[in-house]
Amino acid sequence: xxxxxxLVAGNWxxxxxRAASVExxxxxAAGLPSSQVEVVIAPVFxxxxxxxxxxxxxxIGLSAQDLHWDDSGxxxxxxxxxxxxxxxxxxxxxxxxxxxQLFGETDDRVSKKLGAALKHGLVPIVCVGETLExxxxxxxxxxxxxxxxxxxxxxxxxxxxxxxxxxxPVWAIGTGKVAKSSDAQEVQAAIRKRxxxxxxxxxxxxxxxxxxxxxxxxxxxxxxxxPDVDGALVGGASLKAASFLxxxxxxxPAS
Ligand SMILES: O=C(CO)COP(=O)(O)O
Numbered sequence: 001x002x003x004x005x006x007l008v009a010g011n012w013x014x015x016x017x018r019a020a021s022v023e024x025x026x027x028x029a030a031g032l033p034s035s036q037v038e039v040v041i042a043p044v045f046x047x048x049x050x051x052x053x054x055x056x057x058x059x060i061g062l063s064a065q066d067l068h069w070d071d072s073g074x075x076x077x078x079x080x081x082x083x084x085x086x087x088x089x090x091x092x093x094x095x096x097x098x099x100x101q102l103f104g105e106t107d108d109r110v111s112k113k114l115g116a117a118l119k120h121g122l123v124p125i126v127c128v129g130e131t132l133e134x135x136x137x138x139x140x141x142x143x144x145x146x147x148x149x150x151x152x153x154x155x156x157x158x159x160x161x162x163x164x165x166x167x168x169p170v171w172a173i174g175t176g177k178v179a180k181s182s183d184a185q186e187v188q189a190a191i192r193k194r195x196x197x198x199x200x201x202x203x204x205x206x207x208x209x210x211x212x213x214x215x216x217x218x219x220x221x222x223x224x225x226x227p228d229v230d231g232a233l234v235g236g237a238s239l240k241a242a243s244f245l246x247x248x249x250x251x252x253p254a255s
Pocket of ligand 1: 011096168172173174175176212213214215233234235236237
């Protein structure tokens with residue numbers, strides 16, 4: 001079994017007001033099956049404060065869904081790493097494909113955001129993934145490894161061990177079309193190899209690489225049984241405690 005502790009993160013995207021967020025966070029906290037799996041939830045910005053209160057005293061990590069790379073300044077509408085720390089965040093999602101596709105996120109910005117997260121002690125969850133067109137053109141590894149190279153430019157081996165990568169094929173997000181576990185494994189092994197070659201082999205063995213894209217209770221265990229799938233980044237199925245907790249259970253080692 002891998003020495004890497006499995007991590008299951010729920011990306012709530014633009015869902016749930018404060019009351020619904022607190023209710024969901026409490027239900028997740030009450031149902032956590034085991035501390036053998038690390039669990040992180042990522043509510044909308046406006047719910048972070050109340051969710052922090054709802055999970056206080058538990059092992060659940062609190063993640064934002066994005067950040068700006070500067071600490072402060074004339075950046076209307078943005079939120080920075082020090083402010084996320086101030087509200088109690090432990091993690092931050094960076095470079096989600098929805099931000100890349102809908103909000104002009106670039107590889108360069110992803111790299112700057114990663115630097116800001118690390119500087120302020122937030123665990124970055126860096127998302128990469130190919131579109132359907134890129135996969136069908138046989139360009140999956142070229143695209144994904146290019147995103148990895150750009151995001152991790154300049155990262156030290158000490159920092160590498162603590163970051164989280166999420167491989168999320170764009171065509172699998174919100175579509176119900178999950179990647180085959182063997183395909184996820186192939187890409188995630190290639191990501192680890194690239195980080196070993198370009199940064200540090202020892203540190204790359206410690207980096208958690210999650211799979212995301214239509215993860216559900218009925219496919220989670222098989223995906224997370226792959227040697228380089230160290231957990232899941234879950235969208236739709238993280239919005240209900242029962243399905244999210246079932247996925248967390250799927251991360252437990254088979255008994
Ligand atoms: O984008 C995702 C998580 O960040 C995946 O979303 P779905 O689980 O809804 O496909």
